[in-house]
Amino acid sequence: MEIKLIGVIGAGQMGSGISEVCLTSGFQVLMSDINWETIGRGKVRITGDLEKRVQKGKMTSDEKEGILKRLSTTTRIEDFGNCDFVIEAAVENVPLKEEIFKRLDEVTRKEIILASNTSSISITRIASFTKRPDRVIGMHFFNPAPVMKLIEIIRGLVTSDETFQITRELSLKLGKTPLEANDFPGFVSSRLIFSFMNEAIYAFYEGLGKAEDIDAVMKMGANHPMGPLELADFVGLDTVLSVMKVLQEAFGDKYRPCPLLIKYVDAGYLGVKTGRGFYPYGGK
Numbered sequence: 113m114e115i116k117l118i119g120v121i122g123a124g125q126m127g128s129g130i131s132e133v134c135l136t137s138g139f140q141v142l143m144s145d146i147n148w149e150t151i152g153r154g155k156v157r158i159t160g161d162l163e164k165r166v167q168k169g170k171m172t173s174d175e176k177e178g179i180l181k182r183l184s185t186t187t188r189i190e191d192f193g194n195c196d197f198v199i200e201a202a203v204e205n206v207p208l209k210e211e212i213f214k215r216l217d218e219v220t221r222k223e224i225i226l227a228s229n230t231s232s233i234s235i236t237r238i239a240s241f242t243k244r245p246d247r248v249i250g251m252h253f254f255n256p257a258p259v260m261k262l263i264e265i266i267r268g269l270v271t272s273d274e275t276f277q278i279t280r281e282l283s284l285k286l287g288k289t290p291l292e293a294n295d296f297p298g299f300v301s302s303r304l305i306f307s308f309m310n311e312a313i314y315a316f317y318e319g320l321g322k323a324e325d326i327d328a329v330m331k332m333g334a335n336h337p338m339g340p341l342e343l344a345d346f347v348g349l350d351t352v353l354s355v356m357k358v359l360q361e362a363f364g365d366k367y368r369p370c371p372l373l374i375k376y377v378d379a380g381y382l383g384v385k386t387g388r389g390f391y392p393y394g395g396k
Protein backbone atom coordinates (compact mmCIF):
# COMPACT_ATOMS: atom_id res chain seq x y z
CA MET A 113 0.00 0.00 0.00
CA GLU A 114 1.34 3.43 -0.91
CA ILE A 115 1.81 5.93 1.89
CA LYS A 116 0.47 9.35 0.91
CA LEU A 117 -1.02 10.90 4.03
CA ILE A 118 0.97 10.71 7.29
CA GLY A 119 -0.81 11.55 10.53
CA VAL A 120 1.31 13.17 13.25
CA ILE A 121 -0.07 13.32 16.79
CA GLY A 122 1.49 16.30 18.56
CA ALA A 123 2.45 19.74 17.27
CA GLY A 124 5.13 20.52 19.85
CA GLN A 125 8.87 20.62 19.23
CA MET A 126 9.07 17.01 18.00
CA GLY A 127 5.62 16.75 16.35
CA SER A 128 6.10 19.90 14.28
CA GLY A 129 9.68 18.87 13.39
CA ILE A 130 8.53 15.41 12.27
CA SER A 131 5.67 16.98 10.28
CA GLU A 132 8.16 19.26 8.55
CA VAL A 133 10.39 16.30 7.63
CA CYS A 134 7.39 14.43 6.15
CA LEU A 135 6.16 17.51 4.26
CA THR A 136 9.54 18.34 2.73
CA SER A 137 9.88 14.69 1.66
CA GLY A 138 6.73 15.01 -0.44
CA PHE A 139 4.06 13.55 1.87
CA GLN A 140 0.74 15.05 2.88
CA VAL A 141 0.54 15.57 6.64
CA LEU A 142 -2.32 15.79 9.11
CA MET A 143 -0.89 17.27 12.31
CA SER A 144 -2.95 17.29 15.52
CA ASP A 145 -2.76 18.52 19.07
CA ILE A 146 -5.24 19.02 21.87
CA ASN A 147 -5.55 22.78 21.38
CA TRP A 148 -5.33 25.22 18.49
CA GLU A 149 -2.76 27.38 20.27
CA THR A 150 -0.16 24.57 20.22
CA ILE A 151 -1.06 23.75 16.61
CA GLY A 152 -0.64 27.44 15.72
CA ARG A 153 2.82 27.54 17.32
CA GLY A 154 3.78 24.32 15.47
CA LYS A 155 2.70 25.83 12.15
CA VAL A 156 4.66 29.02 12.86
CA ARG A 157 7.75 26.88 13.57
CA ILE A 158 7.38 24.96 10.30
CA THR A 159 6.65 28.09 8.23
CA GLY A 160 9.58 29.96 9.82
CA ASP A 161 11.98 27.11 9.15
CA LEU A 162 10.89 26.84 5.48
CA GLU A 163 11.17 30.62 5.12
CA LYS A 164 14.78 30.46 6.36
CA ARG A 165 15.49 27.91 3.62
CA VAL A 166 13.99 30.26 1.04
CA GLN A 167 16.20 33.08 2.30
CA LYS A 168 19.26 30.82 2.11
CA GLY A 169 18.36 30.01 -1.52
CA LYS A 170 17.74 26.32 -0.71
CA MET A 171 14.08 26.44 -1.76
CA THR A 172 11.89 28.78 -3.81
CA SER A 173 8.89 30.66 -2.41
CA ASP A 174 6.62 28.60 -4.66
CA GLU A 175 8.09 25.36 -3.31
CA LYS A 176 7.50 26.60 0.23
CA GLU A 177 3.85 27.43 -0.55
CA GLY A 178 3.39 24.02 -2.23
CA ILE A 179 4.78 22.26 0.85
CA LEU A 180 2.54 24.21 3.23
CA LYS A 181 -0.54 23.35 1.12
CA ARG A 182 0.06 19.67 1.94
CA LEU A 183 -0.30 20.38 5.68
CA SER A 184 -3.69 20.10 7.38
CA THR A 185 -4.42 20.28 11.10
CA THR A 186 -7.01 19.06 13.57
CA THR A 187 -7.73 18.68 17.28
CA ARG A 188 -9.76 15.47 16.73
CA ILE A 189 -8.26 11.98 16.55
CA GLU A 190 -11.39 10.87 14.62
CA ASP A 191 -9.98 12.80 11.63
CA PHE A 192 -7.08 10.30 11.35
CA GLY A 193 -9.34 7.78 9.57
CA ASN A 194 -7.79 8.50 6.14
CA CYS A 195 -4.14 8.37 7.23
CA ASP A 196 -1.86 5.76 5.64
CA PHE A 197 0.71 5.83 8.48
CA VAL A 198 0.59 7.50 11.90
CA ILE A 199 3.44 8.83 14.04
CA GLU A 200 2.58 9.70 17.63
CA ALA A 201 4.72 12.43 19.22
CA ALA A 202 2.79 13.39 22.34
CA VAL A 203 4.41 13.95 25.75
CA GLU A 204 6.06 11.06 27.64
CA ASN A 205 3.13 9.91 29.71
CA VAL A 206 1.92 6.30 29.70
CA PRO A 207 -1.81 6.92 30.44
CA LEU A 208 -1.90 9.57 27.70
CA LYS A 209 -0.25 7.22 25.18
CA GLU A 210 -2.74 4.52 26.19
CA GLU A 211 -5.66 6.83 25.44
CA ILE A 212 -4.17 7.95 22.11
CA PHE A 213 -3.32 4.44 20.87
CA LYS A 214 -6.73 3.06 21.87
CA ARG A 215 -8.43 5.87 19.93
CA LEU A 216 -6.10 5.47 16.92
CA ASP A 217 -6.81 1.73 16.91
CA GLU A 218 -10.54 2.48 16.67
CA VAL A 219 -10.45 5.17 13.99
CA THR A 220 -7.69 4.08 11.57
CA ARG A 221 -7.84 1.27 9.01
CA LYS A 222 -6.79 -2.05 10.54
CA GLU A 223 -3.71 -2.46 8.30
CA ILE A 224 -2.27 0.96 9.15
CA ILE A 225 1.00 1.12 11.09
CA LEU A 226 0.91 3.12 14.32
CA ALA A 227 4.41 4.37 15.20
CA SER A 228 5.46 6.09 18.42
CA ASN A 229 8.22 8.66 18.73
CA THR A 230 8.53 7.85 22.43
CA SER A 231 12.02 8.46 23.85
CA SER A 232 11.74 5.92 26.61
CA ILE A 233 8.50 3.95 26.97
CA SER A 234 8.51 0.28 25.96
CA ILE A 235 6.98 -0.28 22.51
CA THR A 236 5.68 -3.68 23.64
CA ARG A 237 3.70 -1.84 26.32
CA ILE A 238 2.37 0.77 23.88
CA ALA A 239 1.45 -1.99 21.38
CA SER A 240 -0.57 -3.75 24.11
CA PHE A 241 -3.00 -0.80 24.12
CA THR A 242 -4.15 -1.80 20.61
CA LYS A 243 -5.69 -4.82 18.91
CA ARG A 244 -2.89 -4.70 16.28
CA PRO A 245 0.35 -5.07 18.29
CA ASP A 246 2.06 -6.51 15.17
CA ARG A 247 1.49 -3.10 13.49
CA VAL A 248 2.93 -0.94 16.28
CA ILE A 249 6.56 0.19 16.20
CA GLY A 250 8.94 2.77 17.66
CA MET A 251 10.15 5.46 15.27
CA HIS A 252 12.39 7.68 17.35
CA PHE A 253 13.42 11.00 15.79
CA PHE A 254 15.97 13.40 17.26
CA ASN A 255 15.73 17.10 17.94
CA PRO A 256 15.84 19.15 15.73
CA ALA A 257 14.10 16.56 13.54
CA PRO A 258 14.73 18.39 10.23
CA VAL A 259 18.50 18.34 10.89
CA MET A 260 19.29 15.11 12.74
CA LYS A 261 20.03 12.16 10.48
CA LEU A 262 19.04 9.23 12.69
CA ILE A 263 15.75 7.44 13.19
CA GLU A 264 16.03 4.75 15.87
CA ILE A 265 13.56 1.99 15.00
CA ILE A 266 12.32 -0.21 17.81
CA ARG A 267 10.30 -3.39 17.39
CA GLY A 268 7.95 -4.44 20.16
CA LEU A 269 7.96 -8.14 21.02
CA VAL A 270 5.25 -8.88 18.44
CA THR A 271 5.99 -6.21 15.80
CA SER A 272 5.93 -7.98 12.41
CA ASP A 273 8.79 -8.07 9.91
CA GLU A 274 6.51 -6.36 7.39
CA THR A 275 5.86 -3.47 9.80
CA PHE A 276 9.61 -3.14 10.37
CA GLN A 277 10.37 -3.12 6.62
CA ILE A 278 7.68 -0.52 5.80
CA THR A 279 8.91 1.74 8.62
CA ARG A 280 12.52 1.32 7.53
CA GLU A 281 11.65 2.20 3.92
CA LEU A 282 9.64 5.22 5.05
CA SER A 283 12.60 6.42 7.15
CA LEU A 284 14.83 6.23 4.06
CA LYS A 285 12.23 8.18 2.03
CA LEU A 286 12.36 10.83 4.76
CA GLY A 287 16.10 11.16 4.06
CA LYS A 288 17.08 9.61 7.38
CA THR A 289 19.30 6.72 8.43
CA PRO A 290 17.31 4.04 10.26
CA LEU A 291 19.08 2.02 12.95
CA GLU A 292 17.42 -0.74 14.93
CA ALA A 293 17.52 -0.84 18.73
CA ASN A 294 16.13 -3.44 21.11
CA ASP A 295 12.95 -2.71 23.06
CA PHE A 296 14.04 -1.87 26.59
CA PRO A 297 13.05 1.45 28.20
CA GLY A 298 15.18 4.22 26.71
CA PHE A 299 16.43 1.96 23.86
CA VAL A 300 20.06 2.87 23.06
CA SER A 301 19.80 6.62 22.47
CA SER A 302 17.85 7.85 25.48
CA ARG A 303 19.65 5.56 27.90
CA LEU A 304 22.93 7.17 26.87
CA ILE A 305 21.92 10.76 26.01
CA PHE A 306 19.61 11.35 28.97
CA SER A 307 21.88 9.78 31.58
CA PHE A 308 24.66 11.97 30.18
CA MET A 309 22.51 15.10 30.66
CA ASN A 310 21.42 13.94 34.15
CA GLU A 311 25.06 13.32 35.13
CA ALA A 312 25.98 16.83 33.98
CA ILE A 313 23.16 18.21 36.14
CA TYR A 314 24.63 16.28 39.11
CA ALA A 315 28.05 17.77 38.29
CA PHE A 316 26.54 21.27 38.35
CA TYR A 317 24.52 20.48 41.54
CA GLU A 318 27.62 19.16 43.32
CA GLY A 319 29.57 22.29 42.39
CA LEU A 320 32.07 20.68 40.00
CA GLY A 321 31.92 23.75 37.80
CA LYS A 322 29.81 26.59 36.43
CA ALA A 323 27.20 25.61 33.83
CA GLU A 324 29.20 27.33 31.08
CA ASP A 325 32.37 25.46 32.07
CA ILE A 326 30.70 22.03 32.25
CA ASP A 327 29.32 22.63 28.75
CA ALA A 328 32.64 23.99 27.47
CA VAL A 329 34.45 20.84 28.68
CA MET A 330 32.25 18.66 26.49
CA LYS A 331 32.25 21.06 23.51
CA MET A 332 36.00 21.64 23.45
CA GLY A 333 37.17 18.41 25.08
CA ALA A 334 34.89 15.95 23.29
CA ASN A 335 33.76 17.90 20.20
CA HIS A 336 30.06 17.84 21.14
CA PRO A 337 28.07 20.49 19.21
CA MET A 338 26.27 21.49 22.43
CA GLY A 339 27.18 21.01 26.07
CA PRO A 340 24.93 18.67 28.11
CA LEU A 341 23.25 21.46 30.11
CA GLU A 342 22.61 23.48 26.95
CA LEU A 343 21.22 20.31 25.36
CA ALA A 344 18.95 19.66 28.36
CA ASP A 345 17.55 23.20 28.05
CA PHE A 346 17.04 22.60 24.32
CA VAL A 347 15.28 19.22 24.76
CA GLY A 348 13.18 20.52 27.70
CA LEU A 349 13.87 19.77 31.37
CA ASP A 350 10.38 18.26 31.81
CA THR A 351 11.21 15.73 29.07
CA VAL A 352 14.59 14.98 30.65
CA LEU A 353 12.87 14.34 33.99
CA SER A 354 10.13 12.14 32.47
CA VAL A 355 12.68 9.99 30.65
CA MET A 356 14.90 9.66 33.75
CA LYS A 357 11.87 8.51 35.76
CA VAL A 358 11.12 5.80 33.18
CA LEU A 359 14.79 4.67 33.24
CA GLN A 360 14.84 4.70 37.05
CA GLU A 361 11.64 2.65 37.23
CA ALA A 362 13.06 0.12 34.77
CA PHE A 363 16.68 -0.16 35.86
CA GLY A 364 16.96 1.24 39.39
CA ASP A 365 18.75 4.06 41.14
CA LYS A 366 21.68 4.25 38.75
CA TYR A 367 19.29 6.48 36.75
CA ARG A 368 17.95 8.55 39.67
CA PRO A 369 16.98 12.02 38.39
CA CYS A 370 19.14 14.73 39.97
CA PRO A 371 17.25 16.59 42.77
CA LEU A 372 18.16 19.89 41.08
CA LEU A 373 16.43 18.74 37.87
CA ILE A 374 13.25 18.04 39.88
CA LYS A 375 13.51 21.45 41.56
CA TYR A 376 13.93 23.27 38.23
CA VAL A 377 10.91 21.48 36.74
CA ASP A 378 8.84 22.33 39.84
CA ALA A 379 9.85 25.97 39.41
CA GLY A 380 8.76 25.95 35.76
CA TYR A 381 12.37 26.29 34.57
CA LEU A 382 11.91 23.98 31.57
CA GLY A 383 14.63 25.40 29.34
CA VAL A 384 14.37 27.29 26.06
CA LYS A 385 10.59 26.85 25.76
CA THR A 386 9.84 28.69 29.03
CA GLY A 387 12.69 31.18 28.67
CA ARG A 388 14.65 29.79 31.65
CA GLY A 389 16.59 26.61 32.40
CA PHE A 390 20.27 26.30 33.22
CA TYR A 391 20.62 29.48 31.20
CA PRO A 392 18.27 32.47 30.80
CA TYR A 393 16.59 32.90 27.40
CA GLY A 394 14.83 36.19 28.01
CA GLY A 395 12.03 34.60 30.07
CA LYS A 396 11.41 34.38 33.83
Ligand code: CAA
Nearest residue numbers: 161164231253254255256258259260302305337338343347
Ligand atom coordinates in the same frame (compact mmCIF):
# COMPACT_ATOMS: atom_id res chain seq x y z
N1 CAA B 1 15.09 23.38 13.20
C1 CAA B 1 15.45 23.23 11.91
N2 CAA B 1 16.70 23.47 11.46
C2 CAA B 1 17.61 23.87 12.35
C3 CAA B 1 17.31 24.04 13.72
C4 CAA B 1 15.98 23.78 14.13
N3 CAA B 1 15.59 23.89 15.42
N4 CAA B 1 18.43 24.44 14.37
C5 CAA B 1 19.39 24.52 13.43
N5 CAA B 1 18.91 24.17 12.23
C6 CAA B 1 19.65 24.11 10.96
C7 CAA B 1 20.13 25.48 10.55
O1 CAA B 1 19.16 26.16 9.79
C8 CAA B 1 21.36 25.12 9.73
O2 CAA B 1 20.95 24.70 8.42
P1 CAA B 1 21.88 24.90 7.11
O3 CAA B 1 23.11 24.08 7.35
O4 CAA B 1 21.01 24.35 6.01
O5 CAA B 1 22.15 26.35 7.01
C9 CAA B 1 21.94 23.90 10.43
O6 CAA B 1 20.83 23.33 11.17
C10 CAA B 1 23.05 24.25 11.39
O7 CAA B 1 22.55 25.22 12.28
P2 CAA B 1 23.40 26.39 12.92
O8 CAA B 1 24.56 26.70 12.03
O9 CAA B 1 22.49 27.50 13.28
O10 CAA B 1 23.86 25.85 14.31
P3 CAA B 1 24.75 24.63 14.69
O11 CAA B 1 25.76 24.28 13.65
O12 CAA B 1 25.21 24.96 16.06
O13 CAA B 1 23.72 23.41 14.75
C11 CAA B 1 22.31 21.99 16.03
C12 CAA B 1 22.58 23.43 15.59
C13 CAA B 1 22.05 21.14 14.81
C14 CAA B 1 21.10 22.03 16.93
C15 CAA B 1 23.60 21.46 16.79
O14 CAA B 1 23.91 22.32 17.84
C16 CAA B 1 23.42 20.06 17.32
O15 CAA B 1 23.57 19.07 16.62
N6 CAA B 1 23.13 19.96 18.65
C17 CAA B 1 22.94 18.68 19.31
C18 CAA B 1 21.54 18.18 19.05
C19 CAA B 1 21.28 16.87 19.72
O16 CAA B 1 22.10 16.27 20.40
N7 CAA B 1 20.04 16.37 19.54
C20 CAA B 1 19.58 15.17 20.19
C21 CAA B 1 18.80 15.57 21.39
S1 CAA B 1 18.15 14.19 22.26
C22 CAA B 1 16.79 13.79 21.36
O17 CAA B 1 16.36 14.44 20.48
C23 CAA B 1 16.14 12.54 21.79
C24 CAA B 1 14.85 12.74 22.43
O18 CAA B 1 14.22 11.75 22.64
C25 CAA B 1 14.32 14.05 22.89
